Amino acid sequence: MSDTAQSSPGTPFDLGAYLRRIGFEGEPRADLATLRGVHLAQMRGIPFENLDALGGTAPSLDPADLTAKLLHSRRGGYCYEQNTLLACALEALGLRVTRLAARVALGAERIxxxxxxxMALLVEVPGDPQPYLADVGFGAIGALLEPVPLVAGVEFHDAGRRHRLVHAPQRGPLEMWVLQAYGPQEPEGPGGAEDAGEGPWQAQYAFTLEPFEAPDFEVVNWHIATNPRSPFSRRSYAQRVTPDRHLLLSGRLLTETRADGTVTERELTGEAEARRILDEDFGITAPEGVLLLG
Structure with a gap:
């Protein structure tokens, strides 16, 4: 596999730079082991953040701009950026990727x-009849760490987290899938929910298998980044995942969830501390001029 591959006709993608940025080790191949490996490595290697939207700018989803921001600077991105980058890498590896649009169910009374x-991804591996749900851009503790097979009613353990897919009541011609996560969820996150719900299995988002294209996400990306009612334009969010903890910054609140389930929270004192925490704990250099705490 060459360091520079094609993610789509006429769009060069630097696969070598991507693999170095996420810290992937091993020989990249068009197989399930590589899919799982790069998925987990990107989750741990590139932080989730919405600082462009917080500053009033819709981040570019052009592969060249994503490469400059996510691979060659101390920045991260939110779902459209993260999953577009992953899609480019997987296509460069020779996997087939379908982009999906999902409804965030976390905290909603009705889907x-x-x-x-x-944005989520459906990935097909050569020689494997089973497609996989992949998603490195869901900024919550219920996010997938590794891809899971598109199979209903089966519990999957992905790098220490527990997920399953179930079917929602069908309201149209397409079957509705729901990703559920097991365990406590943060009570407030990018979905804007004040209550994450009750019970150990909690819905994260719902989707059909209808393909969505890059222009669809350009429109949604602009809306989410610039709409004054969007949570991403009103409050800073950052997430960092390591083997032993999940770190979440939501406005002034910094929450650390350890692998043993221990949760600690504290409020940041001001802009200077917020920038220091992002730099030291999240690996993010916050852009100048963006007010992190409002």
């Missing part, structure tokens, strides 16, 4: 109350 504003 239908939420628009399709989240």
């Amino acid at each position: 239908e109350d939420r628009p399709r504003t989240h």
Whole structure:
């Protein structure tokens, strides 16, 4: 596999730079082991953050701009950036990727109350009849760490987290899938929910298998980044995942969830501390001029 590969016709993608940025070790191949490996490595290697949107700018989803931001600077991105980058890498590896649009269900009374504003991926591995749900851009503790097979009613353990896919009542011609996570969820996150719900299995988002294209996400990306009612334009969010902890910054609140389930929270004192925490704990150099705490 060459260091520079094609993610789509006419769009060069620097696969070598991507693999170095996420710290992937081993020989990259068009197989399930590589899919799992790069998925987990990107989750741990590139932080989630919404600082462009917080500053009033819709981040570019052009592969060249994503490469400059996510691979060659101390920045991260939110779902459209993270999953577009992963899609480019997987296509460069020779995997088939379908972009999906999902409704965030976390905290919603009804799935239908939420628009399709989240991006996820359906990945097909050569020689494997089973497609996989992949998603490195869901900024919550219920996010996937590794891809899971598109199979309903089976519990999957992905790098220490527990997930399953179930079917929602069908309201149209396409089957509705729901990703659920097991365990406590943060009570407030990018979905804007004040209550994450009750019970150990909690819905994260719902989707159909209808393909969505890059222009669809350009529109949704602009809306989410610039709409004054969007949580991403009103409050800073950052997430960092390591083997032993999940770190979440939501406005002034910094929450650390350890692998043993221990949760600690504290409020940041001001802009200077917020920038220091992002730099030291998240690996993010916050852009100048963006007010992190409002």
